[in-house]
Amino acid sequence: MGASARLRKDLSAAGPRLDKNRGGPYTPGMSAPAPDEPADLPITPLLPAIRESLARQPNLVLEAPPGAGKTTLVPLALLAAAPPENSWRGDGRIIVLEPRRLAARGAAHRQAALLGEAVGERVGYRVRLDRKIGPRTRIECVTTGLFLRQLQGDPGLEGIAAILFDEFHERSVDADLALAFALEAQASLRPDLRLVVMSATLDGGAIQRLMPGAARLASEGRAFPVATHHLGDDNATWIEKRMAAAIRQALGETKGDVLAFLPGLAEIRRTERELGAIAGTVILPLHGDLPMAEQDRAIRPDGQGRRKIVLATSIAESSLTIAGITCVVDSGLRRVARFDPATGMTRLVTTRVSLANADQRRGRAGRLGPGTCYRLWSANSERALSAQPVPEILEVDLAPLALELAAWGIEDAGSLALLDPPPAGALAQARELLRELGALDTAHRITAHGRAMAELGMHPRLAHMLIAAKMRGLGALACDIAAILSERDLIAGHARSADLGERLMLLESQGGDRAARERIRQSARDWRRQINVAADEARPRSAAGSVVALAYPDRLAQQRGGSGHYRLASGRGAILSESDPLAREPYLAVATLDAGATEARIYLAAPIALAEIEADFEALIVTRDNVAWNGRAEAVEARRERRLLALVLEEKPLQKPDPGLARAAMLAGIRQMGLHVLPWNDGALNLRARVAFLRQALPEESWPDWSDSALLATLEVWLAPQLDGVMRRAHLARLDLHAALIDALGWQQRQALDRLAPTHLAVPSGSRVALDYSDPARPVLAVRLQEMFGATETPRVAGGRVPVLLHLLSPARRPVQVTQDLASFWTGSYKAVKADLKGQYPKHYWPDDPLIAEPTARAKPRR
Structure with missing residues (x-):
């Protein structure tokens, strides 16, 4: 029996198959199946080998290019396997891990459609805020982050027979961790657990070495030829103008639907405006923030038979089957989050795609037949693209990873099976943040509070905020704020204010982006349910700043200088537009900001009163004397300050500063002004010269280095004892530098100085x-x-x-x-x-023989 016949028989045994002629009408939320028959997909001939491999050994690396059918058919083939190939599965469930909600839902709908069933029967999905799972469900398509929560709660993975890691080449932190934890669970608790890593572009050999005894199979795939056109580099023209022109060119030169890749939502919107209305076409955005029905519109064929122009982010690179695409227009750009340990901030960066990303995108045009790809760069610049994208673990904020490690009981990340270990500096900074939030103890062990945070499955900052706010009776408000920070902004456009209170007001009304508002409300309901907060609990918007500060104490901001200029508690500068309603607030609690080149730009914040700061962060507020050099006044200034990290909450003059602090400040001033400000008389200069001579003439005797640079470096040693009462530059005139230098010599050196280098x-x-x-x-x-x-x-x-x-x-x-x-x-x-x-000089004495002449200090010797 051939592979195609075998597959048809298996699917028939598993249940009815939905194909071109069966299955009934499309229903909302159901991603329409591609026109391929299951037997036509490239992965089909490999399915028997996959089943046989898993019958013999628990681990498998499966390499298959995009469009091979691995996401759809591998889980169904494992479900349909007959004895003895299915003896390891029994009645256990098969978990298919997907990197995004859209991919998980789409995979579940596609698989259920092939079985001729509704989602939620034998095939279901679980994503945040949405799930369709029933008592008969045996294949679950789950987002990787949600699966981590399940794994932390049940390391033995009871009732689960296999975990399939789909699109592993995307190298998300969640996927890396989930595989590492699953391998540990397999080794210690579940030797029968099957783990399958499926990747389109990543080197399978590296993954195979990570998984003990793993087999490795590869599908050749079916790549229809894709004609690639490089449209050249043009950094002077806005990307939306170049993209719109390329799309128009594609519509004129090709048939079928067009998929255009753009870095983000802003570029999608601007490109849509730039394109305007084009007869016979429909323009459809595709990104993770879209409601499910709108995502499905982009994925399925147009109901009116128009050509689709799908404007998508990187979400469309893999996992999704988009019907009708024969042409790809690629901007070559993607937006990624990069964490900067130096500032403690994450910023979104628009960067070039890797060659693997570009090839994945191009492959979208060749799934149905020969296709066309237009690249908005030159063939020459393509040589500079990196081979693979940078793994998330090397670039993102590692606080969530650090919390997951602690919850799993891992202190040394190096002990885990990770393709790339987390950077030590970024991990240390993440653990320090978790200690400040009370999630870890000093030995990196998780606390009870940290475990409660981990169970929420959100960023540790927000998890801490929810738990702490609930204890203050502000849990419902915190859930609203967490939802606002986790979803797309209610207010679109560059001119939007940074006022979080405005978003809270819109959330209670019918204003702002309707789809975003509904998602935020749903997220807030989910958080309230998780932390057991009543829906009707009061949500005083005036307390928003206090709640935000629980998550971001290092982002408390104090106004400095002019309107819109702030100093963060972390010490970094931050700015707001002067026209922003918050620009004159003395204190802000900042929720989101971009690290910026020199100063951070504040995007979302709420006012907070000084009294709230003092009450909420009393333990972090310290009183200290700040004695420092004022270069403009050329004097030591002494002030008593109450500080919260880098913020000075209160200060007043200090009449009698600590002598040690005053000396240190004066020394700093001398270093700033230079050694020339000291009163160097002939005696002091001659002393330095004598010591310099001995240092060169007698190197074995270790005479000190009294060069300018060395004296500046050692002011604390030789000059500080002379500085009592010296508070400004004018006071330096009374210093005795000769005495200061002599005192810096040891007793033996002082005795030897006059003998070896007499004046x-x-x-x-x-x-x-x-x-x-x-x-x-x-x-x-x-x-x-x-x-x-x-x-x-x-x-x-x-x-x-x-x-x-x-x-x-x-x-x-x-x-x-x-x-x-x-x-x-x-x-x-x-x-x-x-x-x-x-x-x-005729009157002076000039003897013929100077060796016997009498020396004289006079004109002539005395007679």
Whole structure:
């Protein structure tokens, strides 16, 4: 029996099959099946091998390109398997994990349609806020995040026979964690559990190495040829204008429906406006925020037979079967969330797709037959695309992951079977946040509060907000706020205000985006049910700021400078449009913002009173003396402050600051101004020069480095003891730098200094002549020539190691000879020097033999 006949027989045994001629009318919520017969799908010949593999061993990696039919047929084939291939399944359920709600619902409808049944019978789905599951359900299409909740609550996965990880190449954090946890459950509790990882583009070998004893199967797929046209790079033109032009070109050059990929909802709306009305076509958006009925409109054929132009986000890359698509127009862009540990914020970034993403998108045009793909970039720039998208675990906020790890009992993320370990810095920051929220103890173990947060299945910040707000009697308000923050904004357009209170008011009325309002209301109802809050509990909008601050204490914002300028409790600057109604509020609790290049831009916030901040965050408020250098005043300023993290809630002058803090501030000021502001007199400069000389001449004796940079670096050592009472630049004039430096030397060094680098040397005339150490390599003794009569050796310093450089002077103290060899001078050039000096200074004593002459500091020796 051939593969096609085998499949038909299996599906017949499993139940009636819906095909082109059966199944009745389409009903809302039912994604229409593609025109392919099950036997026509590329995965069909591989189904027997899949069943046989799982009968022998529990793990399987299945590689199949988009459109192969793996999402639809593999679960049905496992359901329909006959003994002995189904002995491992018994009556257990098959869980199909999908990355998104739309994909889970679509997969369930497609599978149920092939069985000729309604969703909720043998095939059902579970997504947030929606489920269709019945007592007969044996295949459940579930979003990965929801499955994590199930796995945390029941690690033994009772009643589950197999878990199929669909579209694993998307590499979401939830999928990575779910696979790692499932492998642990399989190893310790459920050796009979079957795990199948299905991927379209990811290297199956890497996944196979992750799963003990996994088999690996691949489907060749059926790729109809897709003609690819590169339309060139044009960064100067808005993307919606380029996309609209490309779509018009596609409509003129191809037949069938067009699928256009854009980075986000804003670009979809702008492209729709740019296209306007085109005869014989219908323009349909497709993104995750759409109501289910509108999503289905984009997926199924148009009821009036018009050509569809589907404007979609990356949601349409995989998992979905969109009827009628023969042409793809790809912007080459996608929007991803990136977390910045330096700011603690996540920002949405529009970035280039990977080559794998681009190929997935192109493949959408070749599912029904030969297709066409228009790419809004050049063939040359395509070479710069990365091979695969960056896994979420390397880019997103890891607070949810850290909470999942703690709930699972994992302290070392490296012990899990993850394709990519979480970045250590981002994970540490996530755990610090969870400790601040009370979810983890100091050993990273989950607390009772943390476990309650994890059970809610939402971001830890919002989960903490709901639980804490409920204890204050504000649980219903917190549920509304959590829903508003989790769904699309009620107010569209760039000119919208940041006022969260305005959204709460619209939620209670009939204003704003109707579809968004209904989703938010449904989400809020779901949260109220989960935390057991009455629907009629009061929701005072005036308390919105206090509730938001529970989730985001680091985003409390204090006005600084002009209108719309704020400082966040994290220390970062943030801005609002000056025209925003909140721009003059002294304090805000910020819910959403973009990290920005220099300052964060606030998108959603609520006012909060100082009294509320002081009451709610009393434990975090500290009183401290802030003693700091004011560069503009060139003085130390001392103030007593009450602070909440980086926010100064109150400050007043401090008359008698702590001496240590004052010294530290003054030192900071000196560093800021530079060493030249200190009163360097000749004595201090000469001392530095003498020590510099010894440091070079006697390196083994460890004389200190007193260069400018070294002295600035060690101000605390040598200058701080002199700074008592010094509070401004003008006070520096009274410092004795010579004494400060001498005190910084050890006792032995102070004793050796005068001996090794004396300030003066006695010369034969009896005079004490100062040494100049400006050049640390050659100290200079400038002395009148007559005072050196009788000296046969050049004077030396540094314990006799270094001869001084003699500057022999005329009676008028002008240099007449420079030498380090006095004896050679007397016997050599002295005669010429004497002749010259004798002519200039005839009254002075110029002996013929200077070695026996009497040295003198006078014109002539005393008689």
